[in-house]
Amino acid sequence: MSESKRVLIVGGVAGGASCAARLRRLDESAEIVLFDRGPFVSFANCGLPYYVGKVIKEESDLLVASPEMFEKNFNIAVRTHSDVVSIDREKQEIEVKEVQSGNTYRERYDVLVLAPGASPVKPPIPGIDSLGIHILRTIPDSNRIREWIEEKTPERAVVVGGGFIGLEMTENLANLGLKVTLIEMLPQLLPPLDPEMAEPLTRHIEKKGVAVELDDAVTAFEETDDGSLVVKTKSGRSHPADQVILAIGVKPETALAKAAGLELGEAGGIRVDNSMRTSDPNIFAVGDVIEVRDGVTGVWCHAPLAGPANRQGRIAAASIAGRDMTFRGVQGTTICGCLGVTAAATGANEKRLRQAGVTDYEKVYLHPGSHAGYYPGAKRIHIKLLFSKTDGKVLGAQAVGETGVDKRIDAFAIAIQGGATVFDLEEAELCYAPQYGAAKDPVNLAGMIAANVLRGDLPLADWSQIEETDALLLDVRDPKEYHSDHIDGAINIPMFELRKRFEELPKDREIWVNCAIGQRSYYAARFLLQNGFRVRELSGGIITYWGHYPI
Numbered sequence: 033m034s035e036s037k038r039v040l041i042v043g044g045v046a047g048g049a050s051c052a053a054r055l056r057r058l059d060e061s062a063e064i065v066l067f068d069r070g071p072f073v074s075f076a077n078c079g080l081p082y083y084v085g086k087v088i089k090e091e092s093d094l095l096v097a098s099p100e101m102f103e104k105n106f107n108i109a110v111r112t113h114s115d116v117v118s119i120d121r122e123k124q125e126i127e128v129k130e131v132q133s134g135n136t137y138r139e140r141y142d143v144l145v146l147a148p149g150a151s152p153v154k155p156p157i158p159g160i161d162s163l164g165i166h167i168l169r170t171i172p173d174s175n176r177i178r179e180w181i182e183e184k185t186p187e188r189a190v191v192v193g194g195g196f197i198g199l200e201m202t203e204n205l206a207n208l209g210l211k212v213t214l215i216e217m218l219p220q221l222l223p224p225l226d227p228e229m230a231e232p233l234t235r236h237i238e239k240k241g242v243a244v245e246l247d248d249a250v251t252a253f254e255e256t257d258d259g260s261l262v263v264k265t266k267s268g269r270s271h272p273a274d275q276v277i278l279a280i281g282v283k284p285e286t287a288l289a290k291a292a293g294l295e296l297g298e299a300g301g302i303r304v305d306n307s308m309r310t311s312d313p314n315i316f317a318v319g320d321v322i323e324v325r326d327g328v329t330g331v332w333c334h335a336p337l338a339g340p341a342n343r344q345g346r347i348a349a350a351s352i353a354g355r356d357m358t359f360r361g362v363q364g365t366t367i368c369g370c371l372g373v374t375a376a377a378t379g380a381n382e383k384r385l386r387q388a389g390v391t392d393y394e395k396v397y398l399h400p401g402s403h404a405g406y407y408p409g410a411k412r413i414h415i416k417l418l419f420s421k422t423d424g425k426v427l428g429a430q431a432v433g434e435t436g437v438d439k440r441i442d443a444f445a446i447a448i449q450g451g452a453t454v455f456d457l458e459e460a461e462l463c464y465a466p467q468y469g470a471a472k473d474p475v476n477l478a479g480m481i482a483a484n485v486l487r488g489d490l491p492l493a494d495w496s497q498i499e500e501t502d503a504l505l506l507d508v509r510d511p512k513e514y515h516s517d518h519i520d521g522a523i524n525i526p527m528f529e530l531r532k533r534f535e536e537l538p539k540d541r542e543i544w545v546n547c548a549i550g551q552r553s554y555y556a557a558r559f560l561l562q563n564g565f566r567v568r569e570l571s572g573g574i575i576t577y578w579g580h581y582p583i
């Protein structure tokens with residue numbers, strides 16, 4: 033019988049724990065030891081904001097699996113409070129420091145898996161270590177925030193960072209009754225979205241009472257005599273706070289790997305191959321510590337998400353067990369809820385396509401109902417779909433709304449992974465009953481609109497060119513809608529009068545047609561095109577142009 037393989041895993045949460053459990057299912061003979069410097073393994077980091085907000089009541093609810101369970105069910109040894117401080121690649125050993133005693137010891141490995149995650153970014157801003165400034169990564173972090181709230185009963189919180197952790201903390205603090213100011217350095221919230229898609233989210237949470245400060249960076253935290261804080265920003269503003277949450281991003285924990293001379297990549301993470309192997313064939317790395325290929329653009333990036341970390345853990349386990357399984361890259365499928373609005377995205381956004389130098393893309397906007405309009409309770413979902421102009425391949429999708437956002441983005445995510453085109457979306461057979469969807473589901477509609485564009489049935493105009501264009505702007509909404517607000521210079525012929533009045537329009541000048549959401553303008557464009565006019569449609573209607581997305 034061959035000797036059993038000794039597999040040591042550093043980091044016992046999403047990537048590490050899933051690797052350990054999967055490896056045991058594939059290889060009963062391996063000796064598996066899981067190390068984590070914290071007091072827990074396999075806890076739900078994604079639940080932490082909701083534990084702070086007391087939606088999740090008990091700490092124990094966050095524990096997906098205990099060390100005892102790993103030992104008993106899977107014969108996996110777990111060592112918590114055990115910080116792995118160095119790797120000796122030549123001897124194939126790691127050095128472990130017991131956090132509580134300070135003692136160190138060495139352990140030999142045949143295979144080492146690095147899954148240490150990513151740590152919150154904490155830039156050297158004056159006052160950043162002041163009391164009352166919290167980060168959120170671990171259960172102890174969340175307990176510190178809960179204790180602060182219980183003991184100090186803060187009334188005003190500043191959340192720094194408008195990514196998904198910042199937004200989730202904003203929701204939970206607001207629901208606990210705190211007045212929240214959310215400060216973001218970029219001109220938009222939630223970077224996985226393009227700016228115009230983040231706009232409705234911003235407006236919505238402002239309506240719910242959150243003060244959103246965009247395009248402004250924190251320059252200092254000052255402690256006041258009464259024990260509170262003042263958050264100073266680049267624009268010269270001062271925001272008083274009884275508590276600050278710092279959520280300005282994470283960076284891969286690469287110190288161990290770097291010291292051991294493993295190859296790091298251009299996005300700052302450990303570089304691995306498709307089977308999660310590092311530049312050392314005996315060392316694998318998974319999760320937030322690695323960099324990955326963007327599945328759409330092929331660019332290396334850092335994508336700290338739980339789904340990819342779990343999948344990578346499984347793939348590393350398969351490779352260690354001698355199986356052939358390859359990682360497909362990350363398409364960045366994310367979702368975030370904040371105070372009643374949901375925003376989600378998958379694949380590339382327009383910003384990323386541009387950064388990657390991709391020019392072969394087109395975009396459409398649509399604002400369909402979450403389910404059939406005749407059944408009560410439908411809410412609009414605002415969707416942006418990006419696809420290849422050449423072959424119609426779906427490149428990315430973003431959606432914002434109150435309900436039904438998740439299942440549409442999941443459908444787009446599968447389409448992207450499978451290399452589907454907008455013609456496939458058009459034909460996708462999706463479940464429908466009036467309370468769930470529509471016979472033409474928003475996913476089908478997105479495909480139909482995009483396919484219309486590619487077939488030449490619906491030439492598109494670009495909203496960003498509207499100030500410069502010489503085209504005649506034609507608004508086909510009803511006169512009441514037109515008079516309440518319209519694009520400067522647009523004339524109005526309502527859709528219902530177009531068949532009688534189309535001769536008023538010029539044939540020697542391009543016409544850009546718009547309505548409220550893009551439906552009537554599509555009808556108008558089809559009618560005019562078939563009557564010999566040169567027409568382009570402004571996709572998504574005037575609510576796309578003004579970002580007035582009703583939620």
Ligand SMILES: Cc1cc2nc3c(=O)[nH]c(=O)nc-3n(C[C@H](O)[C@H](O)[C@H](O)COP(=O)(O)OP(=O)(O)OC[C@H]3O[C@@H](n4cnc5c(N)ncnc54)[C@H](O)[C@@H]3O)c2cc1C
Binds near residue numbers: 048116149197338
């Ligand atoms: C508050 C919060 C909310 C989130 N919400 C979502 C969400 O809704 N959806 C989503 O997709 N993702 C979410 N994420 C991200 C997701 O949790 C991570 O992408 C995922 O956990 C990464 O898994 P990992 O195994 O790489 O690292 P982690 O889960 O961070 O685990 C790394 C572990 O390694 C330990 N460790 C590090 N270095 C050492 C060392 N030298 N020795 C021993 N142990 C070490 C750490 O203590 C840690 O326990 C959230 C993250 C946070 C913090």
